[in-house]
Amino acid sequence: MVAIVHNSGSLRNALHYNENKVKQKVAECIHSANYPKDTEWLSFKDKINRLEKLTMLNQQTKINSVHISLNFDPSEKLSKELLKEIADLYMIEIGFGEQPYLVYQHYDAGHPHLHIVTTNIRENGKRIELHNLGQNRSMKASKEIEKEFGLVRALSKSRTGYELKPVNVQKVQYGKSETKRAITNVLDGVLPHYKYTSFAELNAILKQYHIVADRGSEGSRIYKNEGLVYRILNDRGEKIGVPIKASLIYNKPTLKSIEARFPQNDATRQRHKQRVKNAIDLSFLKLPTQSIYSLQQSLMKERIQLILRQNDKGIIYGLTYIDHQNKCVFNGSDLGKQYSANTIQQRCSGEITQPEQQKQSLQVHQQVSNSSNVITISNKPVSDVLQSLAEQETEPVANELKQDQKRKRKKPKFN
DSSP, rough: EEEEEEEEHHHHHHHHHHHHHHHHTTTTEEESSOEEEEEEEOOOHHHHHHHHHTTTTTTOOOEEEEEEEOOOOOOOOHHHHHHHHHHHHHHHHHHOOOSEEEEEEEEEHHHHHHEEESBBBTSSSSSOOOOIIIIIIIIIHHHHHHHHOOOOTTTSSOOOOOOOOOHHHHHHHHHHHHHHHHHHHHHHHHHHSSBBBBBHHHHHGGGGTEEEEEOOOOOOOHHHTOOEEEEEEOOOOEEEEEEEEEGSSTTOOHHHHHHHHHHHHHHHHHHGHHHHHHHHHHHHOOOSSOOOOHHHHHHHHTTTEEEEETTTOEEHHHHHHHEEETTEEEEEHHOOOGGGGHHHHHHHHTSHHHHHHHHHHHHHHHOOOOSOEEEEETSSSSHHHHHHHHHTOBBBBOHHHHHHHHHHTTOOOOO
16 A cells, blocks of 8 residues: 655645545545534535634644545455555554545556545644654555555565556547646656756656656747646657646646755755665676667666666756655755766776776765675675665675775775
């Protein structure tokens, strides 16, 4: 089970999103809690008034809407009664058991999933802290529920767990409602979770799902008015279908709101740089001379996607790395000169001199050699080494790695 938590300042947007799904007959409200009426007797007015009365008790808190989706494995056939139990237990575990909330079952994706709408303002006017709700309480609750109900674990079937799927271009290009729904599903999975620091980096991710955030050309009206639309892309990367204004999407992913994420995203992604650099260096350790396409395949095994930025003549002028495990995006230059497009191409072709390759190898060895456990880079999967690096575990070092350390302390001379 994968839980995704969205916080915003508009209960109405969250509720309208789900109610519109009900009108489209791709969702239904199957459950409610802490309402004075049974679920089937609740009108839209009943639903929104109960929540908004609580928000009026604390008007200083602007982020007062909590919209959660609980996603289950496609193989699971879960009854409505079981889904209600799961939703109730989840809300209790994250500290929202006494809050009024609405549970919607959606049928518009290839896997079973629920949406839950609530507020973080209590009956006494105090707010429930939302900071790190997704990473802390929600993740713990998900794991406990998986055990309690015997659900498929988020990472048990594969290393990737629950993944977004690209938009079905043929299905959505001829209708506005289908286009908006497809774009919204992708944005829900990307915007709050990936760390991007520019629209170019954001689009590097979105394009993998046949979506692009379009500001228009510099002289266009939409650009001058600081507007933003989202478009569907076909397999050739061409824009098709109806453009959807950001302001029409329920969580309002506008130019201003996207740009506001950049500073925090930049700060958060810094600690994940080393994992990407290590993966690249370890790939060259195992295969010093390789094509850039071989490097792409090697990195993809570690859930790092290498995107080549090329001009019309096919010349590579830039590289973008998307770390899907830690959900970070880096340009090659962000990681350092030796990870830029020019240097990576030199490393692939073997143009970098042997001493430089040895220095890179020593740097990677030093990353993993802080105690006496054995890490044999040539025999162990790269993923195992990277996992140990990411978790900052200390392991003893084999004799040959110790010798590398000694040679470094003696300031080795390379011929």
